[in-house]
Amino acid sequence: MPLYDCMLLLKPTVPKEALFDLIARVGKHVYRRNGVVTDLKSLGTVQLGYGIRKLDGRYYQGQLLQMTMMTPPSINSELYYLNKEDRLLRWLLIKHRDFKFKGGATGEVDIASELRDLRSVLNDGNMNIEEEEDDDDDDEEQSESGENMN
Structure with missing residues (x-):
């Protein structure tokens, strides 16, 4: 299974409970696909280079999380439910190319x-x-x- 980094940029107003709920939801989805979350990093609140307009306002900063996971390649198409998540500003899935397993x-x-x-x-x-x-x-x-x- 390849190694992926899932970068999640959340709205700065999201409470910690909602943040943990979102992490658990993604982790359960990975686990159901026989994957493993290997690392979780919170990079804190970051200043964005440009504003992101998301339904209820314009955001110039956000909370950035990085989840490293080992999961089947089909996870890329299965995480699109995150597009409808109102707590997220952006998300990105990055595959580690130099990882040989x-x-x-x-x-x-x-x-x-x-x-x-x-x-x-x-x-x-x-x-x-x-x-x-x-x-x-x-x-x-x-x-x-x-x-x-x-």
Whole structure:
């Protein structure tokens, strides 16, 4: 499953309870699609570069939230119910392009095998470093003992 960032720009007058309700609603929608919300950041109130006119006024600032989620690609077309949300000024879904996620034929991942692969890579890297250090030590010992290489 790809990794997405969902940016939500809310009206500055939205109370925290309504904010938590909206986050829970999006999170439940992701969960129903077998996805996972991995991170949630509140960037606070931000000044906008231009005013947004939304039914009941013109807004020059808003509350910005970032939800990072791992979900099926169909989520993009399923989040359009946010267009009718009166608490939101704008929303945007951004896909992480550099994220590589290995999965089996069914899309499931064997975490134990992933950890084994990671452990073997780390161990191989550490062993190479130790071997190089040992080789350097041997060269220094030979030069200190006064042995000639000729």
